[in-house]
Amino acid sequence: MQLPPAVHARLAGGPGAAEPLPVERSPKAGAVPFRFTARQVRFPREHEFFEDGDVQRHLYLQDVLTQVAGAPERPRVPEFTCQVAGCCQVFDALEDYEHHYHTLHRNVCSFCKRAFPSGHLLDIHILEWHDSLFQILSERQNMYQCLVEGCTEKFKTSKDRKDHLVRRHLYPADFRFDKPKKNMSPATPRATVQVSAEALGAEGEQVEGDAMEVCSEPAGERHTAGRRLSLAMGN
Amino acid sequence: MWLRRQGCLRPAGCGVEELRRRRREREAALRKARREQQLISKRLLRDDAPEEGEGGCVAVILGQAEIQQFLQLAQRGTEEKERGRALVSLRRGLQHPETQQTFIWLEGSMRTLVGLLTSNQALLQLEAARCLHELSHSEQSAVAEACLPATSYLLTYLSGHSSDFIELCLYTLGNLIVESEAVRRQLLPQGIVPALAACVQSPHVTVLEALGYALSQLLQAKEAPEKIIPSVLGSTLPQHMLQLLQPGPKLNFGVAVEFAWCLHYITCSQVNNALLITHGALSTLGLLLLDLAGAVQRTEDAGLELLACPVLRCLSNLLTEAAVGAVGEQMQLRDERVVAALFILLQFFLQKQPSLLPEGLWLLNNLTANSPSFCTSLLSLDLIEPLLQLLPVSNVVSLLAAQAFLQQSGLQALERHEKEAQLQDRVHALQQTALHS
Numbered sequence: 115m116q117l118p119p120a121v122h123a124r125l126a127g128g129p130g131a132a133e134p135l136p137v138e139r140s141p142k143a144g145a146v147p148f149r150f151t152a153r154q155v156r157f158p159r160e161h162e163f164f165e166d167g168d169v170q171r172h173l174y175l176q177d178v179l180t181q182v183a184g185a186p187e188r189p190r191v192p193e194f195t196c197q198v199a200g201c202c203q204v205f206d207a208l209e210d211y212e213h214h215y216h217t218l219h220r221n222v223c224s225f226c227k228r229a230f231p232s233g234h235l236l237d238i239h240i241l242e243w244h245d246s247l248f249q250i251l252s253e254r255q256n257m258y259q260c261l262v263e264g265c266t267e268k269f270k271t272s273k274d275r276k277d278h279l280v281r282r283h284l285y286p287a288d289f290r291f292d293k294p295k296k297n298m299s300p301a302t303p304r305a306t307v308q309v310s311a312e313a314l315g316a317e318g319e320q321v322e323g324d325a326m327e328v329c330s331e332p333a334g335e336r337h338t339a340g341r342r343l344s345l346a347m348g349n
Numbered sequence: 350m351w352l353r354r355q356g357c358l359r360p361a362g363c364g365v366e367e368l369r370r371r372r373r374e375r376e377a378a379l380r381k382a383r384r385e386q387q388l389i390s391k392r393l394l395r396d397d398a399p400e401e402g403e404g405g406c407v408a409v410i411l412g413q414a415e416i417q418q419f420l421q422l423a424q425r426g427t428e429e430k431e432r433g434r435a436l437v438s439l440r441r442g443l444q445h446p447e448t449q450q451t452f453i454w455l456e457g458s459m460r461t462l463v464g465l466l467t468s469n470q471a472l473l474q475l476e477a478a479r480c481l482h483e484l485s486h487s488e489q490s491a492v493a494e495a496c497l498p499a500t501s502y503l504l505t506y507l508s509g510h511s512s513d514f515i516e517l518c519l520y521t522l523g524n525l526i527v528e529s530e531a532v533r534r535q536l537l538p539q540g541i542v543p544a545l546a547a548c549v550q551s552p553h554v555t556v557l558e559a560l561g562y563a564l565s566q567l568l569q570a571k572e573a574p575e576k577i578i579p580s581v582l583g584s585t586l587p588q589h590m591l592q593l594l595q596p597g598p599k600l601n602f603g604v605a606v607e608f609a610w611c612l613h614y615i616t617c618s619q620v621n622n623a624l625l626i627t628h629g630a631l632s633t634l635g636l637l638l639l640d641l642a643g644a645v646q647r648t649e650d651a652g653l654e655l656l657a658c659p660v661l662r663c664l665s666n667l668l669t670e671a672a673v674g675a676v677g678e679q680m681q682l683r684d685e686r687v688v689a690a691l692f693i694l695l696q697f698f699l700q701k702q703p704s705l706l707p708e709g710l711w712l713l714n715n716l717t718a719n720s721p722s723f724c725t726s727l728l729s730l731d732l733i734e735p736l737l738q739l740l741p742v743s744n745v746v747s748l749l750a751a752q753a754f755l756q757q758s759g760l761q762a763l764e765r766h767e768k769e770a771q772l773q774d775r776v777h778a779l780q781q782t783a784l785h786s
Contacts, residue, residue: 115696115738118731124689125642131683132729134721152718154669155711157662159574159617160386163711166704167658168388169379171610174655175390175562176375209513214471216511229469232508263508264543264584284538285501290467 234263235291242272243295261285261292386571391486391524411442413451420461423477429470436465436476443483452484453495463499478517485524493528497535500525504536504544512553519548519556523563526570533570537577541567546584549593554601557593561607568614578620587615587625591633596640602656605637609659616666623670631682634664642690645697654702657694661705661712668715685726688716692732695739706742 157163189207196203196211198219205211221236222229225244230236238259241248251257256268258275262283269275272294279285279292382388411419419442422435442448452458465477481499484492503518522541525532548560564586567577581587590608594600612630616622641657644650668682691713698705713736717723727733 115699115735117692117696117735121689121692121730121732122646124730125639125646125686125693127686129684129686131722132685132725135725135728136721154715154718156619156666156669157617157711158619159614162384163707164617164662165380165383167662167708168383169376170655170658170702170704172379172388172390173372173375174606210472210475213475213511213514216509216514217471217474218469220510231506232510234508235505262540262543263547264540282538283501283540284535286498289501291505 230291235261261289388569389488389527391527409442409448410445411439411448411451413455416442416448416452416455416458420458423465423473424461429472432470433472433476436473436480440476440480440483443480446487446489449484449487449489449492453492459495459498463502466499467502475514475517478514478521482517482521482524485521485528487528490529490531493525494531496521496525497532500532500536501539504539504541507544507548512551512556515548515551516553516555516559519559519563523559523566526563527566530570530572533567533572533577536567537580542577542580542584542586546586546589549586549589554604557601558603558607561593561604561611565607565610565614568611568618573614574618574620578615578618581615582621582624587628587630591625591628591630594633594637596636600640602652606656606659609637609656609663613659613662616663619666622667626667626670630663631667634660634667635682635684635687638664638694639684639686639690642693645693654698654705657698658705658708661694661708665708665712665715668712682716683722685723685730688713688723688726688732689730691716692730692735696735699739699742703742706739710739 191206191208193204193206194211195201196205196214196219198215201219203214205214217231218229220229221231221233223236223239223244225240228239230239238261242258248257252270256270258269258272260267260269260275260278260283262279262285265283267278267282269278272292276287276289276292276294279289280287285292379388379390416439419435419439423432423439426432426435443452462477462480465473466481468474468477481496481503484496487493500522503522506518507515509515522536526536545560545564548556551557551560564581567573568581570577590612593608594605594612612625612634616625637660638657641653641660645653664682691709695706695709698709717727727736
């Protein structure tokens with residue numbers, strides 16, 4: 115099929131519409147020759163008109179499988195250590211380090227060292243566990259927000275929220291990022307927050323071996339002197 | 350931006366003939382599946398090198414005891430690397446359907462795997478996610494449904510930051526979505542649509558492509574028009590999708606392909622196309638069509654039709670919306686360069702993918718049906734003859750070409766071409782068609 119050069123030139127030109135020619139029958143036409151009306155056509159989802167294109171699409175998807183299987187090996191780099199204080203993990207690939215960092219160091223609560231998978235869950239945690247204003251307000255109004263992004267419901271207690279997560283959002287009853295705070299007294303401001311397995315255990319919270327929250331740290335304790343609960347007073 | 354991933358993989362020891370044969374088989378299987386409305390394809394991210402011999406999968410079949418052993422080692426081993434290796438061995442086994450079955454029927458196995466997925470050890474998390482990904486590739490819905498306990502976590506991780514991990518979760522979700530309605534029934538209340546809407550703002554191209562894939566699987570579901578598309582349209586996803594389809598330096602081919610298909614599944618379901626038009630879908634897709642025609646002129650890359658196809662379909666369906674007349678000038682499609690672009694693409698299809706010619710002509714029909722301006726463009730750009738040249742290609746093409754053609758000042762043009770001997774037969778045939786249609 116040969117295209118006139120004007121077509122390529124037109125594509126390269128600027129936007130614009132043609133001035134429409136009048137829609138009228140040629141004088142030579144005589145009687146109306148066409149028993150045909152111009153109309154737009156719609157094809158619904160499952161129409162067989164789409165079969166060929168759909169098949170090509172799926173062949174492409176299947177091909178990507180084999181393409182990805184042949185993806186180049188991750189480049190290895192000379193071993194290096196995670197630079198976060200107290201962490202001594204060693205890596206020889208940047209992607210492994212990226213994942214380690216995001217999992218363990220990125221969304222970490224500065225008060226209790228728990229790590230969370232997202233900023234969203236970290237924010238909720240800080241609010242509910244370390245903010246005394248939250249405790250006060252929650253006695254008067256519903257403060258426990260639903261964890262699901264896009265759901266704006268709030269609840270009086272953490273248990274009510276869990277029930278909502280299970281019933282409305284079909285979440286597992288033991289969802290790991292919704293641990294209720296065992297110690298129900300308001301968080302007291304402290305000049306230093308000592309972090310060690312013993313301290314956490316003393317507050318009566320279970321430290322599960324597989325739980326997400328506890329950052330596994332080497333045996334030495336860390337004093338995080340000077341941390342203030344600046345969030346607590348809502349400033 | 351027009352570079353595709355190079356598809357260079359072929360199984361060792363495969364000749365070109367063998368590849369063609371396999372491709373024909375796969376194509377036949379897909380056609381059959383489509384007619385039964387069971388079109389399912391999945392992506393599998395496997396990144397251990399396939400050096401374990403030739404001829405397909407060398408997955409090891411693991412028995413119950415071995416699976417238990419690997420799980421225990423992963424859970425209770427002393428050294429992280431050792432625990433990770435146990436999961437790698439498990440994953441290799443899970444490449445085999447029999448191991449998958451044994452795994453899902455083994456009590457506590459999924460619970461342990463989910464525990465590892467949510468552990469505080471990054472390496473174990475990743476390896477556990479890879480095991481889940483293998484399971485998601487199963488063609489048995491029982492296996493997909495066995496993965497249900499993990500879905501809330503997969504969704505939670507979409508708002509994390511580790512792009513490789515998010516990519517893996519997205520492909521896994523996409524595979525699970527397409528396999529079982531039970532999975533979709535759980536994922537929707539778990540908030541998959543808002544999770545995807547949040548994730549689509551990621552700057553990582555690999556994440557976006559994976560997200561497009563997962564979303565396209567969700568939109569393809571048979572219950573999508575009633576249960577899924579309305580909430581997708583109500584989210585911020587449409588605006589982001591259109592942004593990702595805008596031509597320019599940031600356009601990524603793989604990402605655009607996925608989201609163009611997403612848009613197609615939405616538009617052909619006719620749920621609320623007017624909304625898409627108010628978001629500027631017509632002008633975005635029109636500009637993308639121009640870009641495609643430009644790309645087709647520059648390169649012989651035969652992969653461009655993967656993007657052209659859904660773009661043509663979306664434009665054709667959107668043009669039928671009554672809303673088109675109701676929106677502002679800048680939202681409409683009036684640019685006659687679209688006609689030029691379309692013919693350049695038709696020429697390309699004729700050479701590389703004739704099965705897409707009907708779809709291109711469908712767009713031509715919808716462009717010209719109510720538009721004297723586009724008809725005039727066709728005449729002034731001298732495109733009647735190329736249109737006539739498409740007639741012998743197939744029955745469908747003839748019908749659509751005739752329809753498109755007859756909307757122009759057909760008779761005048763016919764007279765002009767009557768003189769050209771080689772076209773005479775076609776001209777007469779067309780005149781006959783006109784008289785009898």
